[in-house]
């Protein structure tokens with residue numbers, strides 16, 4: 508019985524949207540300029556599924572324009588048919604027919620960021636408990652220059668490396684993770700931001716950090732800091748830049764071409780003592796590392812009880828265009844009486 512409760516909790520935390528409590532704190536705290544392009548207002552699952560479809564259609568069009576036929580075909584095929592294990596009101600699991608693994612693919616990006624969350628959340632919780640540190644979300648920005656995405660990304664990464672070597676930083680931060688966000692404004696300038704989850708040893712004056720950032724960048728003192736009240740929500744917020752590394756709605760064929768040239772740019776990483784901590788704890792660095800939750804969902808088959816309402820699960824075959832409608836139906840259906 509205990510097992511069943513645990514499973515339900517796990518599934519809930521995995522498939523249900525994160526409570527909006529922590530989000531509202533984030534939204535008022537952050538400077539709008541920083542993440543407006545990617546944050547938007549809170550959207551439903553059906554809206555997000557619809558946006559993913561549009562993004563993909565746009566990408567396929569750009570790939571065809573560049574005569575990247577193979578890429579266009581792969582993107583087109585990715586998640587085009589879905590096997591959905593559902594009770595009719597909840598979704599226990601979605602298995603796609605094919606995953607393209609292209610870094611800008613919104614469906615594959617979602618899977619990738621979920622994998623990062625599954626891998627890093629337990630590590631972060633353990634690190635915080637073990638070291639009695641406080642997690643904070645720090646956003647570092649830099650001045651705009653006429654430069655390529657690659658140059659912009661390299662510049663901010665270099666500044667960050669310098670920052671982490673300074674004594675003030677080490678005094679206050681024990682380690683953490685970084686993710687890179689790249690956007691482009693309507694004037695064609697690339698904006699690189701680093702989103703850091705930093706494990707803070709003790710409270711400090713933000714102005715001191717501002718001076719340090721100015722010292723390593725030479726021209727930028729713009730940064731934002733906010734507390735992380737809920738590690739799961741905080742991690743989810745920063746890994747979204749891994750799933751959505753660029754604002755694809757502003758993408759033209761030239762942007763895609765430039766991106767295809769950036770093959771191995773890293774978008775996420777760890778630093779400081781947290782990096783060593785992860786090395787000691789990681790069972791495996793590859794995709795085979797599955798969470799308890801993933802293996803749990805994997806064990807479910809047609810006829811099993813829905814972990815959320817105990818109604819029998821059945822297998823529903825959908826084409827990609829039908830998924831948003833299915834979400835919509837779930838969103839509008841009243842909750843089952845107990």
Ligand SMILES: [Zn+2]
Pocket residue numbers: 582585586606607608609612613614615616
């Ligand atoms: Zn894909």
Ligand SMILES: [Zn+2]
Pocket residue numbers: 594595596597813814815816817818
């Ligand atoms: Zn159900």
